[in-house]
Amino acid sequence: MWEDAFHALVGCRAARKVWKLIEFYKDIKLLAHQDMLSVLQELAGKRKKDDLGLIIPVCWAIWYARNKVVNEGKQEDPQITTARAAATVKSYLRIKCPNVQGVPSQHNNNQQVWNPPPTGWYKVNMDAAIQMENSKAGLGVVIRDTSGKILAAAIQITGFRGDVACMEAEAVLFGIQVACQAKCDPIIIESDSLEVVELSLQRKSSMAEICWAVKEIQAWPKNQSKASIQFVPRNYNVVAHSLAKVALDFESPVVWLEDFPIQIMMLLSQFV
CATH class of the missing domain: 3.30.420.10 (Ribonuclease H-like superfamily/Ribonuclease H)
Incomplete structure (x- = not known):
């Protein structure tokens, strides 16, 4: 039986372990058995913009970890999955928003x-x-x-x-x-x-x-x-x-x- 997107990204045990490490897990767990669009719409009315910006990278990181299990048989630590999502957000902000407060600009970030x-x-x-x-x-x-x-x-x-x-x-x-x-x-x-x-x-x-x-x-x-x-x-x-x-x-x-x-x-x- 094919699993739906909500189960794969939110509802399954492995996904829940990742979401539990996110600050707004308490809101996520109340949205059981919905489609992903409904989940995003519900969260948009409850969470800050910065929180919403983390949701898609977390979903992507969960999907990446899921594929590693399916294709390579490798189980990833939930903390690593969460860190991968946070790193994706940081990378995006450095590239797209170099002058946003809290994100070092290219001239101030030595590694750039x-x-x-x-x-x-x-x-x-x-x-x-x-x-x-x-x-x-x-x-x-x-x-x-x-x-x-x-x-x-x-x-x-x-x-x-x-x-x-x-x-x-x-x-x-x-x-x-x-x-x-x-x-x-x-x-x-x-x-x-x-x-x-x-x-x-x-x-x-x-x-x-x-x-x-x-x-x-x-x-x-x-x-x-x-x-x-x-x-x-x-x-x-x-x-x-x-x-x-x-x-x-x-x-x-x-x-x-x-x-x-x-x-x-x-x-x-x-x-x-």
């Missing part, structure tokens, strides 16, 4: 200066965050395609060996590993460490400990049909830096390929 790669390429941004008092360093990696879609995110904690550039070089190597795991090729590596980039491009030389990592970076493109590394200012690299700070609270490396936990999805949604 990130530029997508050419068609068919992937950009791999990485960074290191240092915690001097504990002699720890967090490494963060994010991979995006030409549309800006985040395909992979990764974190790793390591020991801080007293040289920031050395940690930045480790972050680049970690980024290359994640790109290989995500099967992203060809890639453009972006690092906000000018020293690491110039050493990797052989524009300068060094006898410091960083050399071992740089040699590995230099060896990697030889096995690729197309690859490059380039310097970007820190404000191009906000997502990777945020992930690097998160890594400081983890004990082991983690790589996420699109299916992000709620903590990471909420962080990434700030930069969609």
Whole structure:
């Protein structure tokens, strides 16, 4: 028996778990056994405009999660479904309403200066965050395609060996590993460490400990049909830096390929 739209998007148990995380669930649960148009009309008279703007993204996120179960057999956490809906709203507001209060404009939002790669390429941004008092360093990696879609995110904690550039070089190597795991090729590596980039491009030389990592970076493109590394200012690299700070609270490396936990999805949604 085919389920109707109301049951799929509102009435079924999985959908209700998502709606329970929304502030206006108390209104939704009173609208049982109606068609979706009637539900929207009822809510229009009860809720604020901002609430109504979240309803369609929530329905879309529920439908997306439902299809993952049907087509892939993967059950999604309701919190992730809710976060996906909120991220969709934020993305829309940044694009369509850049001057709306509470939504950073393109000139004020540091991450907006990130530029997508050419068609068919992937950009791999990485960074290191240092915690001097504990002699720890967090490494963060994010991979995006030409549309800006985040395909992979990764974190790793390591020991801080007293040289920031050395940690930045480790972050680049970690980024290359994640790109290989995500099967992203060809890639453009972006690092906000000018020293690491110039050493990797052989524009300068060094006898410091960083050399071992740089040699590995230099060896990697030889096995690729197309690859490059380039310097970007820190404000191009906000997502990777945020992930690097998160890594400081983890004990082991983690790589996420699109299916992000709620903590990471909420962080990434700030930069969609």
